[in-house]
Amino acid sequence: MYKILRREDLTPNIHLYKFEAPEVARKAKPGQFVVIRIDERGERIPLTVADWDEKEGSITVVCMEVGTTTQRLATLGTGDAIADFVGPLGRPTEIEKFGTVCCVAGGFAVAVVMPIARALKQEGNEVISILGARNKDLLFWEDELRRVSDQLIVTTDDGSYGRKGLVTEPLKEILESNHKVDRVIAIGPSIMMKFCSLTTKPFGVKTIVSLNPIMVDGTGMCGCCRVSVGGVTRFACVDGPDFDGHQVDWDLLLARQKTYLGEEKRSLERWQGQCGEKSEAKSRGEK
Amino acid sequence: MAKLNLNRVEMPRQKPGVRAKNYNEVALGYRWEQALEEAQRCIQCPKQPCKAGCPVQVDIPEFILALRDNNMEEAVRIMKSKNSLPGICGRVCPQETQCEEVCTLAKKGGQIAIGRLERYVADWEREHMGALPVKPAKPSGKKVAVVGSGPAGLTAAADLARLGHAVTIFEALHVAGGVLMYGIPEFRLPKAIVQGEVKYVASLGVDIKLDSVVGKLLTIDELLKNGYDAVFLGTGAGLPMFIGCPGENLNGIYSANEFLTRVNLMKAYRFPEYDTPVRIGRRVAVIGGGNVAMDSARCALRLGAEKVYIVYRRSEAEMPARREEVENAKEEGIIFKLLTNPKQFLGDEKNNVCQMECHEMELGEPDESGRRRPVIKEGSEFKFDVDVVIVALGTTPNPLIAQTTPGLETGKGGTVVADEETGQTKKKKVWAGGDIVTGAATVISAMGAGKKAAADIDKFLRNS
Numbered sequence A: 001m002y003k004i005l006r007r008e009d010l011t012p013n014i015h016l017y018k019f020e021a022p023e024v025a026r027k028a029k030p031g032q033f034v035v036i037r038i039d040e041r042g043e044r045i046p047l048t049v050a051d052w053d054e055k056e057g058s059i060t061v062v063c064m065e066v067g068t069t070t071q072r073l074a075t076l077g078t079g080d081a082i083a084d085f086v087g088p089l090g091r092p093t094e095i096e097k098f099g100t101v102c103c104v105a106g107g108f109a110v111a112v113v114m115p116i117a118r119a120l121k122q123e124g125n126e127v128i129s130i131l132g133a134r135n136k137d138l139l140f141w142e143d144e145l146r147r148v149s150d151q152l153i154v155t156t157d158d159g160s161y162g163r164k165g166l167v168t169e170p171l172k173e174i175l176e177s178n179h180k181v182d183r184v185i186a187i188g189p190s191i192m193m194k195f196c197s198l199t200t201k202p203f204g205v206k207t208i209v210s211l212n213p214i215m216v217d218g219t220g221m222c223g224c225c226r227v228s229v230g231g232v233t234r235f236a237c238v239d240g241p242d243f244d245g246h247q248v249d250w251d252l253l254l255a256r257q258k259t260y261l262g263e264e265k266r267s268l269e270r271w272q273g274q275c276g277e278k279s280e281a282k283s284r285g286e287k
Numbered sequence B: 001m002a003k004l005n006l007n008r009v010e011m012p013r014q015k016p017g018v019r020a021k022n023y024n025e026v027a028l029g030y031r032w033e034q035a036l037e038e039a040q041r042c043i044q045c046p047k048q049p050c051k052a053g054c055p056v057q058v059d060i061p062e063f064i065l066a067l068r069d070n071n072m073e074e075a076v077r078i079m080k081s082k083n084s085l086p087g088i089c090g091r092v093c094p095q096e097t098q099c100e101e102v103c104t105l106a107k108k109g110g111q112i113a114i115g116r117l118e119r120y121v122a123d124w125e126r127e128h129m130g131a132l133p134v135k136p137a138k139p140s141g142k143k144v145a146v147v148g149s150g151p152a153g154l155t156a157a158a159d160l161a162r163l164g165h166a167v168t169i170f171e172a173l174h175v176a177g178g179v180l181m182y183g184i185p186e187f188r189l190p191k192a193i194v195q196g197e198v199k200y201v202a203s204l205g206v207d208i209k210l211d212s213v214v215g216k217l218l219t220i221d222e223l224l225k226n227g228y229d230a231v232f233l234g235t236g237a238g239l240p241m242f243i244g245c246p247g248e249n250l251n252g253i254y255s256a257n258e259f260l261t262r263v264n265l266m267k268a269y270r271f272p273e274y275d276t277p278v279r280i281g282r283r284v285a286v287i288g289g290g291n292v293a294m295d296s297a298r299c300a301l302r303l304g305a306e307k308v309y310i311v312y313r314r315s316e317a318e319m320p321a322r323r324e325e326v327e328n329a330k331e332e333g334i335i336f337k338l339l340t341n342p343k344q345f346l347g348d349e350k351n352n353v354c355q356m357e358c359h360e361m362e363l364g365e366p367d368e369s370g371r372r373r374p375v376i377k378e379g380s381e382f383k384f385d386v387d388v389v390i391v392a393l394g395t396t397p398n399p400l401i402a403q404t405t406p407g408l409e410t411g412k413g414g415t416v417v418a419d420e421e422t423g424q425t426k427k428k429k430v431w432a433g434g435d436i437v438t439g440a441a442t443v444i445s446a447m448g449a450g451k452k453a454a455a456d457i458d459k460f461l462r463n464s
Helices: A022-027 A068-073 A107-122 A142-147 A168-176 A190-203 A250-256 A261-283 B032-041 B049-053 B060-068 B072-082 B086-092 B104-108 B114-128 B151-162 B191-203 B220-225 B256-265 B291-303 B323-332 B400-404 B443-462
Strands: A002-011 A014-020 A033-037 A045-053 A058-064 A084-089 A100-106 A126-133 A151-156 A183-187 A207-210 A226-229 A232-235 A242-244 B143-147 B166-170 B207-209 B230-233 B253-255 B283-287 B307-311 B335-337 B340-347 B353-366 B372-376 B382-385 B388-391 B430-432
Touching: A022 A045, A022 A058, A022 A084, A033 A058, A045 A084, A045 A107, A058 A068, A058 A107, A068 A261, A100 A107, A100 A168, A100 A190, A107 A126, A107 A142, A107 A183, A126 A142, A126 A168, A142 A151, A151 A168, A168 A190, A183 A190, A190 A207, A190 A250, A226 A242, A226 A250, B032 B060, B032 B114, B049 B060, B060 B072, B060 B114, B072 B114, B086 B114, B086 B191, B086 B443, B114 B191, B143 B151, B151 B166, B151 B191, B151 B230, B151 B443, B191 B207, B220 B230, B230 B443, B253 B256, B256 B291, B256 B388, B283 B291, B283 B382, B291 B307, B291 B323, B291 B388, B307 B340, B353 B388, B430 B443
Parallel strands: A100 A126, A100 A183, A126 A151, A183 A207, B143 B166, B143 B230, B166 B207, B230 B430, B253 B388, B283 B307, B283 B388, B307 B335
Antiparallel strands: A002 A014, A014 A058, A033 A045, A033 A084, A045 A058, A207 A242, A226 A232, B340 B353, B353 B372, B353 B382
16 A cells, blocks of 8 residues: 555645655656556556655655546545555656756646756756646646746736736747747646647747556556657657657547546546435435 | 276356356366366376476376375375466466377377366365465575566466575566456456465465566666565566557557456456446457457457457468367357458547458468468458457567666567576576567466576576
8 A cells, every 4th residue: 555645735626645655756757657546446547746755755746636536536635545556657758958948837737847847957957937727726836836947937828817828828939039949848738738839840949748648557568548659659658758749649649538538427427426425424424 | 998088078168148248257167076087087198298298297197196086185286386376277278289289198089178177176275275384495595586477477486485585576567467367357267266376376475566667666687786686577478569550549449458458457347336447349340369369359248249350360270369269259259250451440530440441361371480371362352340449469578677677688579588498588697488588478388487497596596
């Protein structure tokens, strides 16, 4: 079992979990992921690492409640434990001195961008970060990201905080300005990564994205996570998850992510039904 | 001299119409009278060819004799002294091309059903004795790391532990057993039997570390640096091959590894009680002609498919699957589309596979595998409707270990080069065996390789 050392609610449905995993903590690098399974009947899901602490022997992940697994995980708190925690998986993000790197974080992916921006900064890069969310309530770690960036631009879709609009707008302006950008790292929902890649392509600036297809084992065994990059089929779990955004077949990725929409809905309804029964029983004073 | 009895005792099986709708084991095993009758047919010939036909040299005539004399504990002891996983082997070994093929009675067409007797003995042990009390071996003071807990790893670990070495198995998945858990379906090899035999290996003192991906969490060099005196690689052939034809990444097209992992390991057949889903096809096409193809087809049928096709580019005679499994599949209603090869897959507006276009094939001259080469019949293209496709064209070793282990030599198809007799690789203190060396093969050949490597590792440890 792998213990949750700390749980923190970053927004009402985005949570941070710090897991006790000393061996993984010794090896984790920015951009890598872990696969977790809550219990015997749980599915295996990949989560990109947000932080690690070798001394404490911990790995931190951040995830939003979307499906059954992330909702079930959200019922657990500090001191609880899950059945399985595997990692670190995937290839680490390439970190070297590129010059100026623009890090774009969409939604809760700021948690994943954090260690990458920090490592890039430590390597001597100028880091310009763009943090975008749908609205003010979904924003977190603004100060943390600012601390490892030379410049930070915050956007919200509805204008409830920072600049109104999508992350692609300031990204385009920076690329159009006289400020030379050597590399862009864009991480967030697939659709956001797709449009960041489309934005940077005319400027010819190398753009790295972290793909999040459906996975099962996460070790190259099943091929569920296959993506098409530059016309070649690659496995995101072992060949990625980082790829050149200009080479990715985005429509294929987006379509494959929808493979189990019906099943996901059915599973979630079943789980929420069970939660409802439990809370009703509780209010009736039953066990 | 008594007249030879050449009538093999049939093993009861679930009826095809019934079993095609459940996940219970198809073959039900002998009852005592049946086992006795079959054991009595063995003529106890002095040459004992069966023993040489077994990759782990089980003392077959001796255990059959003990069974015949109703000395079951002795039969168990004889079996387990050579084979730590008899419940598994009795079910999935291709006995017809090993011990049974060379049986003296085989010449007359009445070879002893050794596999069925082996299974009987293993099942008897499980039901009557529980786990045999194991006498702890005298500790050698040496540590061995075994990477992978499939048939090769479990066998090597058991043998090394019995010789007194401290063994740790590193397994990447959340359960031990490798392909026995994720690959072979419940109805052919019940998971409780696999876990029973894993428990037996653990009872010998083997420490099993799950969720541990060697090559990521730890490298081979780190294991050697951290106090292990030897490493055995038994990581199998886990990387699925695809066809490479257009449309292969459409939704609903699985590698057999993914499909079987979802169904067997993650128990998707019990979705939504279990969280992992699998697409339930109405018309399912399985590409390939091996045991994995048969397993996939029969799983798809049990999930509720209306029509399941095996699409194979050669004829039935060249199919690599066991005869018995082909027969089982046919009885259950799997449709065989032979001399047929996919050209492309076609999808709907949501990227779901909906049709498959195939070529008809004909057989030409024999190729390097000795089988007649399938050749495309020009102008023979035809389409048919499918909503799930399972690609079962084989697997190659996962490159993770080779990539992270300097000094380990690899050969054709990413296999690790190792001595056939000893399992020694080109890297000092590292042995390998099973599918990682041979490419995808059988459970028992992997066990044989694990056994040989364990003996050689023991020799090395005693001399160092």
